[in-house]
Amino acid sequence: MTRRKLPLLLCIATLAAAFAIVGIAQTATQAPAAFATPLNNAGTGAVGNGFTDSTTFVADTVAFSNEEDIPQGIGPIFNARGCVDCHMAPNIGGSSQVTELRVGHLDGAGNFVNPNIPVGNTGTTVPSRSLVNDRAICGQAQETVPGAENVRALRASLSVLGDGFVEAIDSNTLVAIANAQPGQSGGAIAGQFIQVPVAEANGALRGGRFGWKNQQASLLSFSSDAYINEMGITNRFAPTDFTTVCKTTADPEDETGPDGLNDIDRFARFMRATQVPPRDTTLAATSDAVTGNNLFNQIGCAICHTASITTSPAGTVINGGAFTVPAALGSKIIHPYSDFLLHDVGTGDGIVQNGGQATANKLRTAPLWGLRTRARLMHDLGNFTRNESILRHAGEATNVINNYRSLSITQKNQLITFLQSL
Amino acid sequence: MRRTVPSMLRLSLLVAAALSLLAGCNSRAQIEARMEKPISPAPIPTAKSASTPVPKLPPPTRAEVEAAFHRVFGGSLIASTSSRQFFIVGDFNGDESEDLALIARPAPGKLQDINSELSNWIVQDAEKAFIPPPNKAVVKPPLVERPAIENGEEVLAIIHGFGPAGWRNPEARQAYIVKHAAATFEGTAPSISQKAIRAMHLPVETDIIKEVRNNRKGFVFWTGGVYAWHPSEG
Numbered sequence: 001m002t003r004r005k006l007p008l009l010l011c012i013a014t015l016a017a018a019f020a021i022v023g024i025a026q027t028a029t030q031a032p033a034a035f036a037t038p039l040n041n042a043g044t045g046a047v048g049n050g051f052t053d054s055t056t057f058v059a060d061t062v063a064f065s066n067e068e069d070i071p072q073g074i075g076p077i078f079n080a081r082g083c084v085d086c087h088m089a090p091n092i093g094g095s096s097q098v099t100e101l102r103v104g105h106l107d108g109a110g111n112f113v114n115p116n117i118p119v120g121n122t123g124t125t126v127p128s129r130s131l132v133n134d135r136a137i138c139g140q141a142q143e144t145v146p147g148a149e150n151v152r153a154l155r156a157s158l159s160v161l162g163d164g165f166v167e168a169i170d171s172n173t174l175v176a177i178a179n180a181q182p183g184q185s186g187g188a189i190a191g192q193f194i195q196v197p198v199a200e201a202n203g204a205l206r207g208g209r210f211g212w213k214n215q216q217a218s219l220l221s222f223s224s225d226a227y228i229n230e231m232g233i234t235n236r237f238a239p240t241d242f243t244t245v246c247k248t249t250a251d252p253e254d255e256t257g258p259d260g261l262n263d264i265d266r267f268a269r270f271m272r273a274t275q276v277p278p279r280d281t282t283l284a285a286t287s288d289a290v291t292g293n294n295l296f297n298q299i300g301c302a303i304c305h306t307a308s309i310t311t312s313p314a315g316t317v318i319n320g321g322a323f324t325v326p327a328a329l330g331s332k333i334i335h336p337y338s339d340f341l342l343h344d345v346g347t348g349d350g351i352v353q354n355g356g357q358a359t360a361n362k363l364r365t366a367p368l369w370g371l372r373t374r375a376r377l378m379h380d381l382g383n384f385t386r387n388e389s390i391l392r393h394a395g396e397a398t399n400v401i402n403n404y405r406s407l408s409i410t411q412k413n414q415l416i417t418f419l420q421s422l
Numbered sequence: 423m424r425r426t427v428p429s430m431l432r433l434s435l436l437v438a439a440a441l442s443l444l445a446g447c448n449s450r451a452q453i454e455a456r457m458e459k460p461i462s463p464a465p466i467p468t469a470k471s472a473s474t475p476v477p478k479l480p481p482p483t484r485a486e487v488e489a490a491f492h493r494v495f496g497g498s499l500i501a502s503t504s505s506r507q508f509f510i511v512g513d514f515n516g517d518e519s520e521d522l523a524l525i526a527r528p529a530p531g532k533l534q535d536i537n538s539e540l541s542n543w544i545v546q547d548a549e550k551a552f553i554p555p556p557n558k559a560v561v562k563p564p565l566v567e568r569p570a571i572e573n574g575e576e577v578l579a580i581i582h583g584f585g586p587a588g589w590r591n592p593e594a595r596q597a598y599i600v601k602h603a604a605a606t607f608e609g610t611a612p613s614i615s616q617k618a619i620r621a622m623h624l625p626v627e628t629d630i631i632k633e634v635r636n637n638r639k640g641f642v643f644w645t646g647g648v649y650a651w652h653p654s655e656g
Contacts, residue, residue, distance in 0.1 A: 098562050101554075150620060150627075153646075154554055172459050195463050205463055318458045346517060346582075346596070347647075350626055361517075382552070382647035385568070387540050392647070394596045395517070398584050402595050405542040412540045 028310045031165050031332035033278035035373075037092040039084075041065050046092070048273035050328035051164060060270035063263060065092055068231060073253025075137035076246045077119070077126070078232035083267060086157035086230065090373045093161045093274050099154035099381055102130040102351045103145050112352040112360050115149040119243045126242040130351055131229055138246035153349030154380045155212050159370055160219075162276030163210065166336065166367075167219050168311035168318065168329040171195070171207030177306060177339045184303045189396045191304065191341025192362060194355040199224055199237035201320025209340040212379055213353040214364050218319040219271045223264040227254060235264050276334055277370030277422075284421040292418025295411055299403035304365045304396075305337040337368035337422060346394030347378060361395075371422040386416045479520050479588055482511055490522055490589050494581050494597045495543070498535050499526040502576060502604075511589070512610035512629030514580060515644045520588030523631055523642075525604045526579045528571055536599065537570045545569060548578070548603035548642060551650035553622055569601050578603035578631075578642065580649065600649045603642045605635030613643055618652055 036047035041062065048057035067082040068074045079100060080086050086096045104115050116125040117132055120140040136142040145152075171193075178191040194214055195205035199221040208214030216222040221237065228238035235254035241247055254262045261269075283289055296302055312318065314330030341364065348361025355362070363379055376382075377389040393401045407415065487509050491501055502508050502525040514521040528536050537545060547569040571577055577599050584594040610629040613619045619630070622645075630641040632654070639654040 099554075147620065150614070150624075152554075152622075152624060170458050171461055175461060193461075193464075195461065205461075206458070207461065312458065313456065316456045316458055321457070346515075349646075378647070380647060384566070385539060388544050391542070391544050391596065394582060394584070398593050398596070402593060405595055409538070409540050416540075 028331040028333050031162070031311075031334045032275045033162075034275045035091045035094075035161075035278060035370075036275055037061055037161070039088060039092060047275070049164065049275045051273040051326060052269060057270070057273050060266045060273065061092055063266040064270045068233065070137055070248065073231075073233040073249045075135070075232040076141040076241060076243050077133035077136050077143055079133050079135060079230045081231065083226070087160055090370075091161070093159065093271065094370070095159040095374060096157040097376060097381070099156050101132045101134070101145075102153045102155065102349070103132055103149040104130050104151045104351060105149050106151060111357050112151060112350065115146065117143045117149075118146060119143060119245050122245055124243060124245065129242060130353070133229075133232070136246070137232075141243055141245040151350040153351050154382075155349065156376070156379060156381045158210075158212070159277070159367075160271045161274045161370065162334065162336070163219060164272030164274065164329050165276060165311050165332055165334045166209055166340065167217075167272065167323075168316075168325045168332070169209065169309055169340070170312045170316065170318075171217075173309060173312075174207050174209065174340055177309075178341050181303055181339075181341075185300060185396075185399065188399050189300075189303050189343070191339050191343055191365070192355065192359065193341055194359065196354045197221075198320040198322060200322040204320025206318065206320055207340075208354060209364075211353075212349075212363050213351070213355060213359060214340065214342055215353045218268075218323065220264060220268040220319070220322070223267040223271075227264055227267070233263070235262060237264070272329065276336075277373075279335070280372060280421045283417065286417065286421075288414045288417040289421045290418075291411075292414035292416065295407065295415045296418055299407070299415075300400035301404075302337075303400065304339050304341070304343060305368055306339045306365075307337060308333055308335055310334075335369060337371075338365045340367075341365060343397070344395040345397040347380075347392060348395075349379065368419065368422045372420050386419050387412065479511075479590070482509070482522070482590075486590060487522065487524065490581055490594070491524055491526070491579070493592065494595050495526070495579060497529050498532040499577070499579055499599070500529050501526050501579075507607050510607045510610065510631055512631065513583075514629055514631065514642075514649075515582055516613075516626030516628035517582070519583035519585060519594075521583045522581045522589035524579045524581075525576055527574060527576050533571065533573060539568070542595070543579075543597040543599050544648075545571060545599045545601070546648045547601040548649050548651035549601070551645055551648045553645055553650060571599060571601065575601070576604035577601060578605075578649070598649060600642070603633075603635075603649060603651050605633035605640075608632040608634060608639070611641070616641065616643075616652075616654075619643055 032049045038045045043058035043061035046058050046061040065084040084092050087093050104112050107113050114128040114130050116127045118125050120142050132143050175193050178193045181189045181191050194208050196208040196217050197203040198206050198218045206217035208217050210216040210222045224235050224237035227233045227235050233253045234251040239252050311332045312325050314327040316325045342362035344362045350360050352360050383389040509524040511522050580598045581589045582596040583589045584591045609632050613628045613630050628644045630643040632641045
């Protein structure tokens with residue numbers, strides 16, 4: 001190499017390096033995927049996605065796994081003593097094998113009305129709340145369903161693994177998916193995007209994406225909601241219990257720790273730091289799974305069970321200004337197999353939460369990532385085989401499911417092999 | 423003019439500095455506060471003005487029933503077109519679209535197709551349907567063994583309607599083959615007319631199929647996910 005060419009090469013190399021830097025800043029990368037929160041109350045073996053350091057993630061995993069008692073604020077009415085009770089399969093933060101009860105009734109015009117649920121024989125009620133808790137810290141506080149509340153729904157609790165990435169999806173991305181669906185389906189499919197209040201942003205609205213009715217948009221709001229509704233622990237966004245029967249603790253029961261954080265902050269941080277459910281890469285690489293994946297797309301399943309979504313770039317301010325997407329969650333490609341929109345596929349439960357009466361029979365498209373870890377399927381866990389779960393879809397999904405019915409047995413097996421790889 | 427080596431070096435350093443600045447600015451622009459673009463809240467209809475009635479359709483003809491039956495079940499089932507009424511219509515799953523129920527039995531040599539795990543219909547047993555206990559909030563549904571239809575067994579074949587045309591709609595192909603539910607039909611009735619169903623707090627109001635099976639009066643009803651059989655009151 002001559003001395004004359006050296007600076008020229010240096011210049012080219014510098015250019016290449018600079019473009020590489022720019023490229024890295026703009027290119028989305030795959031979100032880290034693993035079942036890496038083993039059922040272990042000490043948090044041993046927990047590996048996060050980089051949102052927090054390892055020590056913090058292990059500590060947050062422990063917080064998520066802790067069981068609370070009456071002195072810590074459990075109840076008076078509740079369903080579980082710890083987050084992990086409903087989010088544990090196959091790992092801490094996963095899904096559940098139990099369902100919960102929501103009830104209500106219809107008025108003369110067919111509108112869903114939230115119930116007033118009697119609290120024991122005290123003559124008091126929990127007003128206007130569709131969730132009914134199964135447990136109480138004393139007999140007098142136990143809720144019982146009045147006969148008049150004749151709309152009843154059972155819903156499984158959902159996996160929260162990878163939900164930090166879901167939170168980091170721009171609401172406008174969900175709107176774009178919804179807007180594309182009618183054109184992709186001859187007008188048959190139209191996901192409904194709803195906006196819900198973000199508790200930590202003084203009720204600012206954001207696109208809902210968590211819960212069967214998309215009733216939450218942020219993981220901190222979700223943590224607060226679950227803490228009060230499922231465990232009966234009051235917190236800074238939900239400072240009052242639904243009943244005070246047998247209550248002995250002062251509000252808010254979610255006390256601030258030495259680090260300045262509450263439990264709900266740790267729960268949200270845990271969820272934000274979890275990795276997404278991984279594919280079974282061995283099965284996914286088989287020709288049956290690959291063909292099944294193509295069939296899944298061809299017959300229209302992927303219109304709602306969206307295969308890939310890219311999260312907002314790092315630095316994007318979301319949740320009404322309350323959270324900034326960090327590098328660990330920003331510009332990440334995830335494969336949730338959900339559009340996080342509400343649809344009527346004939347399985348709806350009749351319950352209205354945030355989306356208005358039109359959403360009574362709509363449910364959020366169930367994310368299919370991690371599907372292979374679930375033995376019971378659909379929102380009510382009422383189906384046990386992949387085929388029956390598919391056949392249960394109707395309504396907006398009718399044409400897609402008819403396409404499925406037209407597949408040969410071999411093709412159905414291939415499609416189910418693909419599902420089993422998720 | 424021929425450039426000297428030092429001048430080339432200076433140029434390359436200048437380019438490098440400019441590009442570094444560009445890259446830095448780009449990253450900074452990304453990291454700097456970039457608010458998620460607000461979306462105008464869509465008006466949420468808060469109340470229905472009136473409930474949507476199930477479209478009143480003309481009475482079914484036998485030809486229409488047989489056409490729908492063949493469309494959905496092909497040659498796997500044979501309709502039991504004996505002297506008694508072998509079909510009945512109503513909104514059995516409460517989706518405001520008319521459904522069709524028929525009494526049928528397996529066609530010769532088709533048992534394997536009917537009972538296939540990948541069949542185009544859901545095979546279930548009305549006597550083993552899971553009905554959640556009415557006062558239990560956290561429920562673990564039992565695992566129910568998938569039943570098998572047997573040779574010569576009479577079953578209730580139900581085709582769910584789709585849209586205003588109901589079961590006549592060519593797209594209406596969601597179907598159930600229900601064991602222990604084929605009987606002599608005695609008409610339909612609103613599900614809320616039955617005290618037993620009101621006590622179950624099921625998610626939707628439907629039409630039930632009243633029938634007599636093995637000399638017992640009862641009814642077939644939709645639980646929200648499957649069909650179940652219950653003896654009549656009194």
